[in-house]
Amino acid sequence: MKIITCMKWIPDTSEAELSIASGGKDIKKDDLDYDLNDWDRFAIEEAVQLKEKYDGEVTAISVAPEDAEEMLRECLARGADEAFQIWNDAFEGSDGFVIARALAEFIRKRPFDIIVTGTLAEDDGGGQVGGMLGAMLGVPSATLVSRIEIADGKARFRRELEGGLYENIEMELPAVISVATGLNEPRFVSIRAVRKVASIDIPTVDLDELGLDESQVGHSGSRISVEKVFLPPEGEGAEIIKGSTEEAAARLAEILKEKGVL
């Protein structure tokens, strides 16, 4: 089975103090550490587990700048057999459409049975690439998949719906599957595991190999343009209740009564 998994290299904003870049269309990213998108960590793990279960090969791909090589190397350490890094500086500022297009152009020339991606990326939360990739390649796709089983050229998926519901769906392969977090327990990658795959070549793929030109990627190729990125204005109406436990409880009850909750 040929499995392809698509990875995203994103800034880690969890503990950082964010500020807006000049121009107001992005955050300042110079001081941020980049890492593999957490949703994609589950995707690569699922890809490797599918390979272990059904026998096959895993190819990891990312549209990401030079620094992201460490992420792809980590994917090799996690069990991918090969990895490709698609990049040209013109990709800077691309939206989900451009990324999906680049991935599709690359994948079009390769046989595959299943493509596994994360459903979302933690940075922009677009959730677009998986679906668009399926459409561009002319194969079915599903999102928020929490279990995958494959038999007789078909795949059965479990999806998690709102309200605690599960849905089982079936699809012909090939297909694009965007996974939910928590569908597996991603393995840990030690320093030694990364060093063991240090000699594997990670080819870089440029625009011409995709049959694209600079105008088709980056801002010019994107269909979405960001108007403004900003921090939410400080809200009003928050009250910190002070005093002893009894006093605070009394005050809380008073407020709740005022608001008609009690």
Add this chain to the structure above:
Amino acid sequence: MTILEPANVPLLGIPAPTIALIIILGSIAFFTYVMWKRIDLLKRCAPDPRFSDVSERIKMTLLYGFGQLRQPRYFGAGLLHILLFAGFMILSLRSLTLIGRGFSAEFHLPFMTGAIAFGYDAIKDYTVLVVLGVCLIAIARRAIWQPARYAHPGTHGHEGEAFIILGLVCSLMITDMVYDGSAFIPHPEPWYFFPASALAASFMKSASPDTLNSLHIGGYWAHILFFFGLLNYLPISKHFHVITAIPNVYFSNLKHGAIKPVRYGVSDWMELEQCGVNDLTGFTWKHVLDFYSCADCGRCSDNCPANIVGRALSPKMISIKARDYAYQKYPIFGSPKDFGAKKLVGDIITEEEIWACTTCGACERECPIFIEYIDKIVDMRRYLLEQGALPQSLQKPLQQIKKKGNAYGAVKGKRAAWSKDIEGVEVRELKKGDTADLLFFVDSCGSFDPRIQEISKSFARILGRTSCDFGILGQDENDSGNEVRRIGEEGLFEQVSEKNIEAFESRNFRQIVTYDPHAFNVIRNDYPKKFPIIHSSQLLSRLVRDKMLKFSGDYIGGRLVTYHDPCYLGRHNNIYDDPRFVINSIPGLRFREMERCCSRSFCCSGGGIMLWYENEQETQRMGEKRVRMAQEIGAQVIVTACPFCLINVEDAIKTTGNEGRIEVIDLVELADRSMS
């Protein structure tokens, strides 16, 4: 009458010396074969250089092997064991003599004649009674009182073996008494010289001369058979420790606080086929000798905090399960058991057991014969981690250390942020080439945890007010790596330690000082390059002694104070007195020890990235258990000297409903607030 001696009486027409020779040669041949098989397994194991430091090892053997110095930690059982062990030592001469008596009725050891022989025989007679008494008490303890630490949770037990051994020893004593008692009747002596013989004789005094002869000869041969039976039972049972305990103490680990390298004798472990241990022969020979030597006394598990709060770990079961596995996989006779897909590491010793350990060292400190657990746990973790099987809760913090040098995921540049704006003190960030007398190593917790930053500030204030010339590394500091190494991520440990070493080497200082015992331990014991380092408690105690630091009792008032020994300060580095000295130099302070103190201190559930570890089996938090121990003695203040202890105990004070009743405070903070 004259009693017939065994050597002179043929049995079934075969001369006694011939029978004695057959028994001895047969037993020794069997014993040698069994021992050869056991040692053969040790030879297949990983190397372990335990042959240096001969004088230190001899000292250890005399103190803890022959001196049994750790036995009285469990007073009753320990005393019984000391009596039994001393009895065995004394009776060994008797056994040799008796073996000789199978060949000649007049046999005696060199110099064992006249008054010496009489004296020895009298001592021997008392010893026989003592050993018999001890064995009977031991049988009763196991049969009637059944101390919990002898249980074997989750596996078929070996309790039966203890009764077999004790029964054999009793039989040895009784047959000896029958042999001597039957000869005592025709040649009586005052009973107080030979009480065992006299006692036995009192049962036989109405016997006819023929019966006496039969008892004398029968007692003798039964004794010989029990003796060799016992000898040969030892290496196939849990009582192998009778043979291996002394060597086990001799070869014990002398490098306290340090973790063993991935594999001894390898220049680059990264090049190894496999990292860590997943099967018996992956352990070092000494670690398998440990498995052989476990006497199943359960003192380790009785003191293991993970075991006490209901986690899957019981240290002794690691030894027992591994030994069972060893005996089945490398049997004396027959073919090895096929374990199929069942693996020693992961299935027999489960992942839950392996991750449940806090590396507090209570088990190792308790073991009378110095069986090691931490290195084995770390070796197994190294294997699991390499397979990617690291608990999810620990993955993120390790990843953060790899990327940012701290588990908090905080930006490197903010590492010294706590040190700005401390009233009255300026904390110097040492740049490359800078010089200071003391280098204050803050570590990640003290740099980024808002509560622990308060200890950092207190320490800086004390250093400032006592005019110490000090500085910090700022953003050139990395996580110390104590838990990184103990989690089994050796590659990352090398990465952080190398960065810290580089930072140390590019600055000039006399000494490193830290208030975090985990950082203290890893820099002192694990870093490949040695730097002079002291713990804050040592510095504070020096400052008090030098009268640089004076206290008033205003902060503490009349409150009752107790001290919680951090594992990495106490057990791993033997620093017990300095913190107590500092606490007790505060005027008007009332101090009381908890029952578990000093080397028996109770782990608060671990430091470093172990703070992130989530365990599903435990029924209560270790910190809560510890707070209840403080509650028992009525303590109002728990002083500790470790940031992680503080975090765990502070949480536990809240969850046990003791907020406002008990305060936990770091020694550094106590000193800061008590400065006059």
